[in-house]
Amino acid sequence: MPKLRAAVVDVIREARLVSEKGISLQLRLFSFFLLFLVIMTLEALLALFAFGVFSKGQNEARRWMEKELDHIAHDISENFGKLSVDGVALSKKLSGHLEEQLEDYGIKPSDLEAHPEILTDLLSDSFDYLQIALEKNKFSGAFLILDATINPSLPDAGHSRAGLYLKNMDPSVASPSLPIIHYRRGPMSVVRGKESVYILPQWRMEFKTTLGDMFDTVINTARDSKLPLSRLYYWNGRPSLEESYEQNIFLCVPLVAKNGTIMGVCGFDVDAMLFKLQYTPENTTYSKALAVLAPLTDDGFNASSALFAGKCSASPSCMNGVMSVYDGNFNEFCADDGVKYSGLYREIVLYPKDSAYAGNRWALAVMMPKEDLDAYISARKKPIVMLITLLFLLSIAAAALISRRYLSPLYEALRMLKEKNAAKYTKTRIPEIDDLIEFLNTQDAARKEKKQPKEVPPTPASGMLDAFIMNVGTLSPAEKVVFNLYLAGHSASEIADILNLSINTIKTHNKRIYMKLDITSRKELNLYVEMMKEMGSVELVK
Numbered sequence: 001m002p003k004l005r006a007a008v009v010d011v012i013r014e015a016r017l018v019s020e021k022g023i024s025l026q027l028r029l030f031s032f033f034l035l036f037l038v039i040m041t042l043e044a045l046l047a048l049f050a051f052g053v054f055s056k057g058q059n060e061a062r063r064w065m066e067k068e069l070d071h072i073a074h075d076i077s078e079n080f081g082k083l084s085v086d087g088v089a090l091s092k093k094l095s096g097h098l099e100e101q102l103e104d105y106g107i108k109p110s111d112l113e114a115h116p117e118i119l120t121d122l123l124s125d126s127f128d129y130l131q132i133a134l135e136k137n138k139f140s141g142a143f144l145i146l147d148a149t150i151n152p153s154l155p156d157a158g159h160s161r162a163g164l165y166l167k168n169m170d171p172s173v174a175s176p177s178l179p180i181i182h183y184r185r186g187p188m189s190v191v192r193g194k195e196s197v198y199i200l201p202q203w204r205m206e207f208k209t210t211l212g213d214m215f216d217t218v219i220n221t222a223r224d225s226k227l228p229l230s231r232l233y234y235w236n237g238r239p240s241l242e243e244s245y246e247q248n249i250f251l252c253v254p255l256v257a258k259n260g261t262i263m264g265v266c267g268f269d270v271d272a273m274l275f276k277l278q279y280t281p282e283n284t285t286y287s288k289a290l291a292v293l294a295p296l297t298d299d300g301f302n303a304s305s306a307l308f309a310g311k312c313s314a315s316p317s318c319m320n321g322v323m324s325v326y327d328g329n330f331n332e333f334c335a336d337d338g339v340k341y342s343g344l345y346r347e348i349v350l351y352p353k354d355s356a357y358a359g360n361r362w363a364l365a366v367m368m369p370k371e372d373l374d375a376y377i378s379a380r381k382k383p384i385v386m387l388i389t390l391l392f393l394l395s396i397a398a399a400a401l402i403s404r405r406y407l408s409p410l411y412e413a414l415r416m417l418k419e420k421n422a423a424k425y426t427k428t429r430i431p432e433i434d435d436l437i438e439f440l441n442t443q444d445a446a447r448k449e450k451k452q453p454k455e456v457p458p459t460p461a462s463g464m465l466d467a468f469i470m471n472v473g474t475l476s477p478a479e480k481v482v483f484n485l486y487l488a489g490h491s492a493s494e495i496a497d498i499l500n501l502s503i504n505t506i507k508t509h510n511k512r513i514y515m516k517l518d519i520t521s522r523k524e525l526n527l528y529v530e531m532m533k534e535m536g537s538v539e540l541v542k
Helices: 003-015 025-050 057-105 109-114 117-135 214-224 272-279 371-416 431-451 460-470 478-486 492-499 502-517 522-536
Strands: 141-146 163-170 181-185 197-202 234-237 248-256 262-271 290-297 300-303 307-310 321-325 331-334 340-348 362-370
Touching: 025 371, 057 109, 057 248, 057 290, 057 340, 057 362, 109 331, 109 522, 117 141, 117 163, 141 248, 141 431, 141 502, 181 502, 214 234, 214 248, 214 262, 214 478, 248 492, 262 272, 272 307, 290 478, 331 362, 340 371, 431 492, 431 502, 460 502, 460 522, 478 492, 478 502, 492 502
Parallel strands: 181 197
Antiparallel strands: 141 163, 141 262, 163 181, 234 248, 248 262, 290 300, 290 307, 290 362, 300 321, 321 331, 331 340, 340 362
C-alpha cells in the first residue's frame, strides 16, 4: 500500500508540473496506460450489456411476471369459464322451476309483476337451488332477482326487486359440511327455521336497482336479443349494492321462460377475498406485486370495476377510475392520484365470439409500484457497478505504480548523469539504458584524453618490449582478435565493421587492452607494434 500511495502521489505531482515543464515521461506512460484501461473498460461494459448482465434484474422481473401472468390467466379462464357454464345451468333450472310454479298458480310469466302475493313462495321454493349451488362450487355467493317487487305500493317500488342473495363466507375451504351462509337479500320468512343461515346487518328485503346496472343491462339485452342463453350471460365488475362495501364481480344470467319472457336474473359472485385467495402472485421477492382483473377500455384499465389479489393489499386505495396504460419494456399503469405501477397485462376472454357482450373486454395484469420495481432492478445492478468501479480504480492505481517502477531505472541513470557520477552506475540489465551509460562513459574518457598534453612516449627498452609481448598473452580471446586486427593495420572503425560490433564495444575492448598491456594510448600501442616489426616479432597472437 505505501508503494501504491507513493505512485499515485507521483502521478499527481507530475500532473501539476505539466503546465510548467510540459508532459513528463511518467505522465505520458501513465496516460497511455489509462487510455488502454478506459478502452478495455468500455469493451467490458459493451460485453456486459450485450450479454444482458446489466438488464438481469429487469429480465428476471419480466420473466417472473410473464410466468405469473400465464399461470393466473389460465386459472381465471378455466375457473370463470366453469362459472359461466354453471351459471347458465342454474338459470335453466330456476327458469324451469319458476315456470312450473307459475303454471300451478295459473299465471303467465309475463304477468309476474302483477302478482306480488306469490313472490315469497316462489323465492322460498328457489332457496334450495341457490344453496345447493353454493355447496357444489367454489364461489362466494349466489343470487336470484325477479323482475317484480313484493311491495308495489312503496314510493321506490320501481327500483326495488324481490330476490335472494346468499353468501358463502368460507368458499376456499374444502369441507363435506354445509358452507357458512349469510343471508343478504330476501324475505325473512324464507330462512325462518334454517339453522345454517346467518342474518347480518347488511341484510335487506329486496335489491335496489338503478338504470344501467347489472340487472337493467341483462334484462334489456336479453329482451332485445334472439341469442341462446349461453350467449347472454354477463360479467359485471364491482356493482354497488346498498349497504355493502364489498368488492365483487357478478356473473349475471337472464331467467328466460319458454315463450321468451324475461323473468329476472340469477348468477354467482366472486368477491375480493376469494379472488385474493385464488389468484395472488406466488413470490416473496416482489412483496407488493398485484394481480388485477379489470374491464379494458380504449383509455386503459377501469380500476373502479376491478378485483385485486396481492399479499400487500386486496384493493389499493389509489386505484380508482381508469388507469392509463403506456407500453414499454414493462407496461406502465398510472392511477388517478399519479401513482405509477409497472407490469404486464393481457386480455382475458370471458365471452364467446358471438356473445351479446363480445365487445366487453377484460384484461389481467400483474403489476407492482414502479418505484419498487426500479429499486429492485437497481439493487441487482449495484454490485456489478461497484465491482467495475473498484476494478477501474485499482487499475488506475496499478497503472501509476507500474509506470513509476518501469521508469525508475531511467530516472536513476539520469540522476547519476546529472551528478556526473556515471562511473559508479550499476547495470540495470536493460540494454538500451546500459549501452547509453557505457557510451557516455566512453565519451567522457575520450574528452579527458584530448585534454591531456600530447607527449611522445620514450622509446621503450628491450626489457619493456619483452614485458609488452608477455602481456599480450594475458588478453582474452575477444581482445586478442581485436589486437590482431590492430597488428594488421586496421583502425577502430574498420575493426567494428569487420567484427560487426558497435564502436562503443570496440572502445571498451581498447580500454581493457591498454590496461593489460600497461599502455595509455593508441600511439603507444603503435610504437610497440613498429618496434615488433623492426625486430621481426610481429605475428598473430593465438
